[in-house]
Amino acid sequence: MFQLLGPLRIIENERVASINARKVATLLAVFLIKANEVVSTEQLVAELWGYSPPRRAVAGLHVYVSQLRKFLAANGRDCSDLVTCSPGYLMRVGPDELDLLEFLRLLDEGRAAFRVGDYESASTSLTGGLELWRGRVLEDQRGGEIVDGFVAWLDELRLECYENLVECDFRLGRHRDLVGLLRNLVAEYPLHEVFYRQLMLALHRSGRRAAALQVYQRARHTIVAELGLEPGRAVRELHQAILVDD
Numbered sequence: 067m068f069q070l071l072g073p074l075r076i077i078e079n080e081r082v083a084s085i086n087a088r089k090v091a092t093l094l095a096v097f098l099i100k101a102n103e104v105v106s107t108e109q110l111v112a113e114l115w116g117y118s119p120p121r122r123a124v125a126g127l128h129v130y131v132s133q134l135r136k137f138l139a140a141n142g143r144d145c146s147d148l149v150t151c152s153p154g155y156l157m158r159v160g161p162d163e164l165d166l167l168e169f170l171r172l173l174d175e176g177r178a179a180f181r182v183g184d185y186e187s188a189s190t191s192l193t194g195g196l197e198l199w200r201g202r203v204l205e206d207q208r209g210g211e212i213v214d215g216f217v218a219w220l221d222e223l224r225l226e227c228y229e230n231l232v233e234c235d236f237r238l239g240r241h242r243d244l245v246g247l248l249r250n251l252v253a254e255y256p257l258h259e260v261f262y263r264q265l266m267l268a269l270h271r272s273g274r275r276a277a278a279l280q281v282y283q284r285a286r287h288t289i290v291a292e293l294g295l296e297p298g299r300a301v302r303e304l305h306q307a308i309l310v311d312d
Contacts, residue, residue, distance in 0.1 A: 068098050068159065070166045071220075072200025074207060078142040088206060089114050090133050095207040097134075097148065097157035099216045101164060106154040113210035131155065166220075169195045173227055176234075185234040192231040199224070225258065232264045241271040252281075256288050263301050270308050278308050 069075040074095055076083045085091035096105060096113055111123045120126065135145040147158040161167050172195035179188035203220055207213050228251060235244055248265035255261055262285035269278035282297075282305040289297050296302070 067162075068164045069200060070095070070098055070164065071169060071198050071203060073202075074098075074204055076138075076141050076143065081141075083137075083141040085134075085137055087130075087133065090130050090137065092207040092210065092213065093130050093134055094137075095204050096210075096212050097155065098159065098164060098166070099212060101157060101159035101167075104151050104154055104156045108153070109212065110154060113212050116210070165198045169198050170223075172198075173223060176227070176230060180230055180234060185237045189231060189234040189238065192227050192234065195227055196224070196231065225255070225260075229260050229264070232268075236264075236267070236271075241268045244268045245272065245274075252284075257292060259285065259289070259298050259301050262297070263304050266301070266304055266308065275308060275311070279305070282308075 067077045069077060074084060074091055085094060092114060093110065096110065107124060107127060110127055111119050114127065114130070115123055131148070135148055138148065139145040149156050149158070159167075161171075172191045176188045176191035176195065179185070179191060203217050204213055208217060228247075232244055232248065235241075245265070245268050248261055248268055251258075251261040252265055262281060266278040266281045269275075269281065282301065285301060286297055289295055297305075
């Protein structure tokens with residue numbers, strides 16, 4: 067199993083392996099992000115060296131690919147899955163060999179269950195997807211367009227997953243259980259207004275009206291200080307509803 071949802075690792079038979087050489091690790095990250103797609107030599111050179119590569123960058127790339135194949139073979143993988151394929155390389159990855167693919171499957175299941183009102187199933191699928199995360203994604207491989215774009219895209223999916231999970235659990239009456247999670251999410255994403263609104267609602271429905279109003283004040287202070295803007299309409303309207311105990 068390849069792990070992309072956190073530090074880059076290979077997990078085989080409970081044995082965990084990671085690559086110390088940064089460029090080789092970045093190469094593996096790109097091949098996994100583009101699993102089963104051809105990645106051109108030009109794209110790989112730009113990812114490893116930016117747009118001012120050394121004169122012998124292509125030769126260096128071939129060396130790194132060779133080192134990556136050796137690493138894969140030494141850790142129980144079939145190095146023939148990384149193939150030369152004009153105009154670059156392609157890495158074959160099965161649907162059960164990459165945690166990213168499992169996360170996307172569970173997210174789609176959660177979305178589908180949510181749409182039809184099966185909130186228990188949606189909550190189970192979304193929770194399962196989030197449990198696959200193991201920390202900051204590809205923190206040591208960032209800096210190129212492919213990895214950075216992937217990290218930004220994946221972070222948006224993680225936000226969606228949490229937002230939908232909270233909404234499911236609201237419908238299941240789990241407001242009190244969500245307070246701790248939402249406090250952590252507000253701390254991690256201090257400018258993401260959805261989590262402030264959800265935390266205010268969870269506290270209010272748990273009988274903690276004063277705490278809910280304090281969250282609004284914190285949200286307003288943070289957003290005004292960072293962006294020079296008032297909180298959005300959804301947060302303001304919820305604040306007003308809590309004030310009049312609606």
